Amino acid sequence: MKCEELLAMLNDYVDGQIDPGVCEAFESHLEGCNPCQVVVDTIRKTITLYKDEAVYELPFSFRTRLHQNLRERWKQKWNN
Amino acid sequence: MLTESELIAQAKQGDFEAFETLVTRHERRLYRLVVQLVHKAEDAEDIIQTAFLNALEHLGGFREESSFGTWLTRIATHEALKVLRRRNGWVQLPAEEGTEVEDGDIPHPEYIADWRENPAEMYEQRLLRVILDEAIQQLPDSHRLVFVLRDVEGFSIEETAQVLSISPANVKVRLLRARLALREKLTTVFGDETRRHQRTPDHGGDSETVTKAARLLEHYQAQINQRGGA
Ligand SMILES: [Zn+2]
Numbered sequence: 001m002k003c004e005e006l007l008a009m010l011n012d013y014v015d016g017q018i019d020p021g022v023c024e025a026f027e028s029h030l031e032g033c034n035p036c037q038v039v040v041d042t043i044r045k046t047i048t049l050y051k052d053e054a055v056y057e058l059p060f061s062f063r064t065r066l067h068q069n070l071r072e073r074w075k076q077k078w079n080n
Numbered sequence: 081m082l083t084e085s086e087l088i089a090q091a092k093q094g095d096f097e098a099f100e101t102l103v104t105r106h107e108r109r110l111y112r113l114v115v116q117l118v119h120k121a122e123d124a125e126d127i128i129q130t131a132f133l134n135a136l137e138h139l140g141g142f143r144e145e146s147s148f149g150t151w152l153t154r155i156a157t158h159e160a161l162k163v164l165r166r167r168n169g170w171v172q173l174p175a176e177e178g179t180e181v182e183d184g185d186i187p188h189p190e191y192i193a194d195w196r197e198n199p200a201e202m203y204e205q206r207l208l209r210v211i212l213d214e215a216i217q218q219l220p221d222s223h224r225l226v227f228v229l230r231d232v233e234g235f236s237i238e239e240t241a242q243v244l245s246i247s248p249a250n251v252k253v254r255l256l257r258a259r260l261a262l263r264e265k266l267t268t269v270f271g272d273e274t275r276r277h278q279r280t281p282d283h284g285g286d287s288e289t290v291t292k293a294a295r296l297l298e299h300y301q302a303q304i305n306q307r308g309g310a
Contacts, residue, residue: 011256039263046263047231053212054232056115058108062125069129070103071096073136078094 001029006036014043084148091139099139103132106149109233110156116228117160118167119217127163131156146242153235154243157225164221210303215265219258226251227258 006029012018013026030037082090082101090098110131114124134155135142142151216224229240230251237255241248 007260011252011259014259042267043259043263046259046266049208049266050212050216050227050232050262051234053209054112054116056112058111059121059125062128063107066107066125066129066132067100067103070100070132070136073133074096074099077136078096 001025106152114160123163127159130159223254223258226254
């Protein structure tokens with residue numbers, strides 16, 4: 001397997017959806033290719049970072065307003 | 081606890097409590113998703129409100145061919161896309177400056193943000209957030225959507241395809257591009273240059289970007305200062 005071939009299968013590998021046969025070839029390439037190892041590891045790290053940092057909280061005041069507005073719209077809709 | 085289907089059925093009969101329960105079950109996730117797509121709290125609030133109003137309006141036509149969550153996500157994503165398209169053609173006007181300051185007024189503390197706990201850690205956390213935000217904002221909208229839906233929010237390839245009305249193959253291609261692009265951008269910031277791999281035909285790289293790391297850090301620090309405690 002060449003580096004570009006590995007790149008094409010990167011997603012499937014990172015997501016654990018690679019065929020077992022292909023996976024073996026993939027991993028044996030990784031063993032002998034440090035740059036590809038770094039790419040795989042840093043791709044994983046990138047995903048983890050974004051996942052862990054996604055901590056935006058719904059503001060309480062907005063939530064209150066939202067529910068009020070929905071309730072009003074609901075009344076209009078169902079009382080006509 | 082009522083199932084989603086039961087709640088939907090009740091809401092379709094006009095039961096607001098049922099509808100509100102559905103909203104409550106999905107609002108936090110949707111908000112998080114939308115903030116990441118548009119990167120602006122006010123826009124996110126407008127989008128969320130419009131999306132739920134749309135859902136309220138069209139609930140009768142929802143036939144549960146997808147889950148309620150996927151349906152809502154599709155509505156919210158489309159609203160977010162509208163905002164992004166509008167914004168790309170927008171000229172941003174500078175915010176109006178307040179000019180009236182009366183003599184003798186006690187300055188009101190405007191800048192209120194908690195930093196009592198572990199300032200150093202909080203600073204680093206904020207720096208990290210700025211770095212991640214900048215990198216993801218540089219992605220094309222279509223790539224950012226796929227990355228956020230799939231990798232951050234954990235939708236499957238198929239669900240992501242459903243939400244965006246594109247093929248799963250298309251999702252995969254965009255996802256790979258997005259992941260690689262983000263990794264590249266983050267490497268220019270986090271990459272340890274002393275352990276950098278030499279350029280080879282297979283592993284080319286823009287060596288200039290890596291040497292910019294120090295200047296980048298300065299840039300991010302300026303961003304933090306500009307943003308304040310938000
Ligand atoms: Zn390789």
